[in-house]
Amino acid sequence: MIKKIFKYWFPLFIWALLIYLFSARSTGVVTEIHWGDFIIKKTAHIIEYAVLTLLSYRAMKESGISKTNAALFSILFAVFYGATDEFHQAFTPGREPKARDVMFDTIGSVIAIYSVWNLLPKAPTKLRNLAEKFQLS
Template sequence: MVNSNLKNKIFRFIKYWLPVFIWLIIIFAFSNNPTVRASEIHWRDFSVKKSAHVIIYAILSTLIYRALKSNNVEMKKTGYISVFLASFYGITDEFHQSFTPGRDPTFRDIIFDTIGATLAIYFIWKLLPKMPEKVRLWAKKLEIT
């Protein structure tokens, strides 16, 4: 029979870290496919793709933040580590794309990934506390704050 401490650790891993790993797999799956144009108009294609980078890595940074916070890591360290890990994964993702036919790694994508990761933590630290109570309660329910 598994002791309750081990069960608790497994439950906490599944609850907090499994979403991070699932999101990493989703990012990997997207970057493993050849790129397609989001629009025939260059600026629109650029805007859609770079916005996707920002949003995807903002979500990743938030998930990492939530997981680290569950381990009682100090708030400032949690934010910095979240941005670092999300950005580092962006770097490894660009490296991975160098082996994917039809994909080219770009430093610009790493910048957009880092912007997304940083904006998420900025939102959690600076903007979320000033949001309406309903939004703050929603964030608390999701265990972001």
């Protein structure tokens, strides 16, 4: 039981902690918005919350939750975590909460589940085998 918790839930905890630590860093005041910077930051939101969702999905599925419920709860968890992370940024110097960032977090989460459910079954065998190795399928 402890081994299963460590194998499936610990990576999720570590990833969530990394998200928290990165968002707790102060940033300088930005006066101009550069499109390149905007695209990089929003892409990072999408990727980090896609990973959070996949880790959550895997942990829940391996804990005996049905695939459907694991997918739904993983998306809800990622959206909730993204919203609380934005709230936390209200208290971080140089940061401000943005509902738009929660939207990008949600997009990443939905893309992750969509990919596992709809794209992965059609993917090349090597990719499907890799997903099985990580217990995503």
